[in-house]
Amino acid sequence: MTLAALPRRARLDLSIPVLLALALLLCALVLLPLGCLAWYGITDKNGALTLANFALLFSERTFISPFVTTLGIALGVALLSCLVATPLAWLVARTDMPFHRAVRLLVMASFVTPPFLGAIAWEILAAPNSGLLNQWYRALFGLDPYAHLFDIYTVEGLTFVMACYAFPYVFVLVANALERIPAELEDASSILGGGRWHTFRRVSLPIVLPSLLAGALIAFLQAMTQFGAPAILALPAGFHVITTKIWSLFQFPPQYNLAAAAALPLLVVSVLLLWGQSWLLQGRGYTVIAGKSGAPRRIPLGRWRWPALLLAFAIVALPVLLPYAALLKATLVRTVSEPLTLSALTLRNFRFVFLEFSATRLALTNTFILGIASATAGTALALVAAFLTARRLVPGARLLGFLATAPAAVPGIVLGVALFIAYTRPPFVLYGTLWILLIAFVTIELPAAYQQLQAALSGLHPELEEASRILGATRLRALRQITAPLLRSSVVATWCFIFIGAIRELSATILLTTADTKLVSVIIFDLNESAELGAISVLGIALLFITFVTVAIANRLPARGRAGTVP
């Protein structure tokens, strides 16, 4: 290398300014809406300072009870997700269970499914009277018309549905962590006399724990700030969670200040959670990819191989197989609760969606464009932010990490309002364009993307980057040539993650779309209000298809700079 021969100072290292600029962008992206939110929370309609919003919030029963319900549900979702995802991830990532790739694909499918679509599908399956499962139950035991086994319109039903579409977060993180455990660490434990269980508890589990906690945290925050599934399942049951309560404050005449105040406690809860997480993990950093490490090995299950597969399929039936079977049925018939007979079959739903309904094509195009754009911008931003904090390259790196995680605490619907306030007046008139949705999606997806890349980066020893730096590369070049390729699977995963997130997003979108910037999620929600289950199902299945094709292409992109860089 000729460059390395030059004296260091003679070369211009743009890394620090570029990194700083991105840090500033991050601040703007996150602080602007949060600032708006805080300001609205402590003022009244006329802009005068007041604490009246909070006084109302903590004294009125109609506010306290949604808070309590929301926290209970979020906790339930996080626990349920961990309980299901951890064994499933272990089976898929570390054992010789047959068809583990198929199981992973199905988990992927539940990840891709927007929770509101899942909620609609579970309405078809488990509504107390018309639900298909309840119909079968009545037919099987010859019970009277109103007897039912499941009632999806309950707190438990909502928790279950939200866990169905939150557990993949935990699964992905834990499975990735399990795959990164080098076999020699486990071998060392066995050689030293540790049994399989001992090895798992003392070696594997501690390595996986940060990812498990990160996953639980994301599941909790997702459940706490989600709007779609509660709007579909909680309102018919006659109870509110905090997001639907906030949404009801936007109905005419809107009470923005109260809504902002109601969102602030969510922010406090997530700050406490993040703080708790870092406290728990103190001094438990494990570097698993260093300059030299071996590949993980699959554990033979012996005669438990097939029972394990059965268990795995039973788990993925709940978020994927049953709901999509229900949606598929809904696409083919007029009334989904009717028996599936030849005479009931119709193409009406397809005709309606693709020929009669004028919003379809525009919404599909917009959704696709936005998905790609948010995924690309979001991944770049999250990678830089994670790099800065993991390597502590700028002062206040911890603060930056907090900033990147903070939007997780802002319900999409509140972010929607904040962005609406910020970008409807000069100099930034973005409302009515796809840009405002892009900003919303990047901001919303940043925390999870950042967490994921940060977790991957902390498992990556800096010695490889240092080697590159010693050979004369700048920080940016080291990031591009060494770190990014090593993180390739994490980077692609993050990209897909944001793409999927953008497709799933509804709560901010619903306030920020106009006739020309309509998305599939919004038309599904609008159609749900008129109970057009057939049309919803057609669109939902189209969405799944688009996502799968995109993700498959993303995963097959040639690995740039991979050959020759990594030994």
Add this chain to the structure above:
Amino acid sequence: MTRTSLLSAVAALAALGASLAFAAPAPSPVTPELVDAANKDGKIVFYTAMDVEVAAMLGKAFEAKYPGIAAQVERSGAERIFQRVGQEYASNIHAVDAIDSSDVAHLLYWKQQGMLAAYRPDDVARWPHSARDADGFYAANRATLSVIGYNTKLITADEAPKSYADLLDPKWKGKIVKAHPGYSGNIMTATFELSRALGWDYFKKLGEQQIMQVQSSTEPPNKLALGERPVMFDGNEYNALIVKRRGAPVAVVYPSEGTPLVSGSAGVMKDAPHPNAARLFISFLFSREGQQLLVDNGQLRSFHPDIKEPADRVPLSRIKVLTADPAEQEKAIEEIKRKYAEYFGT
């Protein structure tokens, strides 16, 4: 003269001119010139709170008649449309050409804000005076009833409720589906009319019946068709009749206390990006052809005098209806929302 006073003088003159011009709107026929100009616009964006399939069908019928113009139909709940238009206009986005709402108070508000253009299609000249704006900014393009309904597979006609009073019977506990006045303009109007006819005490008792709460007034008939609940408290007559015609086991009841009549109104936006197509579309909407389409395929009620009533439904003249004064209703909106949240929890 200072700049400000000049501006205000101009504004005053303009307002005077406007009020003179709109005082007695001349009925506008569909002229070849209008069709030509509309063809040049090439597109019409229609925001509507009508049922999505009925609205889509109307758009397709318009496109079939005027092949050079694409009709983009945007359907949402009346309250959400109101919110969205407010947001768009606050940001200077003029996307909507023609607009329809099931809450006539919205049209009144848009008129007062100067957002509507005065335009009276010639058919509307024959409308009853109570069903159109005197200044020609909007008129009722459709009406429906908020009816009681039941699933005929789950209950017989004998068992079915005949009146609102019947629905307080404990045997209906957990069996009723109902739409929300905070979301639906139709239900807002119906709730206003019923709160005056039956009293709030009635709703308090209804709140104890563990109703299933849905949002749009188009939704309860579909829940009935699915068999999710055997009875609906409120919901659009036209949706119930549509699903019934498709063979779903749904029947409609016109309660003995009277049935709330809800009309939806439509008009042209002043800043419509496609002003001529907007006028042509509104003319089509109010024409006998457009109205008959809404009646035949959409099962809506129409104020057009030449409409042929379908044989398979009860004509409006034989139904005891409840009506509302929009101005009174607007004053009561806060009260309705507060009471509703208190009695029903959402």
